[in-house]
Amino acid sequence: MAAPPIKFGILGCAEIARKVSRAISLSPNSTLHAVGSRSHEKAAKFAADNGFPDSAKVYGSYEAVLDDPDVDAVYVPLPTSLHLKWAVLAAQKKKHLLLEKPVAINAREFDQIVAACESSGVQFMDGTMWMHHPRTAKMKEFLCDSSRFGDLKAVHCCFTFAAEKEFLENDIRVKPDLDALGALGDVGWYCTRSILWAADFELPKTALALRGTVKNSSGVILACSAFLQWEDGKSATFHCSFLANLTMDLTVVGTNGTLKFQDFVIPFEQDKASFSTAVKSGFTELVTGWDPKPSDHTVMTDLPQEALMVKEFSRLVGSIKYDGAKPEKKWPTLSRKTQLVLDAVKASIDKGYETVEIIS
Template sequence: MSRASINWGVLGAAEIAREHTIPAILAAENSRAYALASRSGVPGELVEHFGFETGYGDYDELLADPAVDAVYLPLPNDRHTEWAIKAARAGKHVLCEKPAALNATQTAEAIAACEAAGVVYMEAMMYPFHAQHARVRELIADGAIGEVRGVHVNFTFNLEKSLSDFRHGTFETGGGSLYDLGCYCIHAIRSLLGEPDRVATIARFAGPRNAEMSAAAVLGYDNGAKAGFDCGMDAVARHAYEVYGTAGTIRVNKAFVPQVDGDGPVEIVDAEGHTSIERVTSFQYPNGIAHFADCVLHTRVPDYAPENVLANMRVLDACIESATTSRLVELEKH
């Protein structure tokens, strides 16, 4: 494209769209909030509030609008694949809310549809676009903690009272904390240690639909590295990770949830227990939106490339399989 910005269409007015993604579209210089669609009726007050140029009461109508360049899909998890494929076939670039789909097969189908249509595809895993994570990788590369031995991640919040939320559904409908939060934990581990060789998961199922409310997983590596995470919709809010090595530890205590002030402290503890803290200010959602739009404008593959999205889903599949069978699951090499 020779233009300086892209026109966004948003399918659905979910909370994450209202609180994070739409404001990020408004903040990114190369993005324009063009159209919003809602099947429950066009939320006129949102169209006006955010300054969209138009609104639709049907997703297909938005996809048929030739002025829309890219769509953001904040739909329930079990609808991601269907609408990603429809958007691709309509010639729209696709930013799909996480998890990309319900399994690796569906994820591959969505990616293939986007490749066939020649459109950009990315899962909306926005936390890596905060600069604190690049700083962690720099510290590791500089030997700040010696040789990395393992990673621990946690991501929890309390959703027990909101029983009508789709996340209280079964795995078959895209419910559960592994889909909602575990995908972040897995991504953080993979970005630091690479692809695991095996996983083992235990989970707590509860509520009227026997949803997976919380889970804990261990990821094993043939090279001896170890990783673990816990995620849950039944505990106080926590979102952090720790990387430990032969000479120290790095802790990121505001890892996933965007901070209003952009704060991203990185804590380094050396072998003697001395602690130093670096504060990194960055805004992950505007950064992620700007990056995706830049990829559309300049025909580039996103930093969070489709094959990386698929690899993340394969590990998530294994965690869910282990949670439902109570067995260790070996991952195939790809």
């Protein structure tokens, strides 16, 4: 008989929490159990609008969610500056933790979150949804195939979107006291994670922010670029921005093959996603065309990637709760590496575009 579903509490009514609430509903091994907001009314409206069952609890504070003994796990979409306080408190209250990205303001704060999770034996996972799409596993197979892909040489990632005036004035992601990393913590998180993913999560040796970082009047990053380099010479560049048309490219070039996709964070469509591979690409006679040409691949998914994320998280939580398993360390490890790279890029900007060593 299947174990009972993992009961989720949600801290706050962020826009992204609507999508994750739906994901919790869609995932077969989880259920929406509670939502808390500083305003009880707001929490009630959120529950009513987002498919919470009638039995769900509505609280007028975050603490109340953490104090609900029936809550197994919490999803925390609060502004980054609040992560340390609420993630640590959640872990102390023995709640498994699905935390939005960026996971913290810096790796030092993140380490305190991880320490709290370890101390309480709860699972940690960050909210990077695309990691859980079956396309990602399929592409990984390609990157791991030495005959088709070979050795990684270069990665480029671009994630930009054109924020509206309202966003640029009021969104938490442009407020120094809420999300001090700005575009670097938001879209840059995805660039960094995708580059690390392509490099099999080997940390780069150095990071160099590239000149031209755009900041708002409060000093929050609105656009920046960076160059990462590994010990063996492979390298990556990325550009992240709130100031240019929505673009979401990842290009991974190896000695034998090339992988490309143009919707790496949010697939163009919910139920399927594509990528392009090229293997030992060459030219026709007289170089008037390509032979072979790259080929496109489509991967279907029965659940959207965010529901697959919740499903995997809940599976791990269930293993701990019902089978006495230990938390899976892979997820906090990947989060920490991503944060370390963001920290190094930020440090490079702050030091006037010096090359910064990334030390694990």
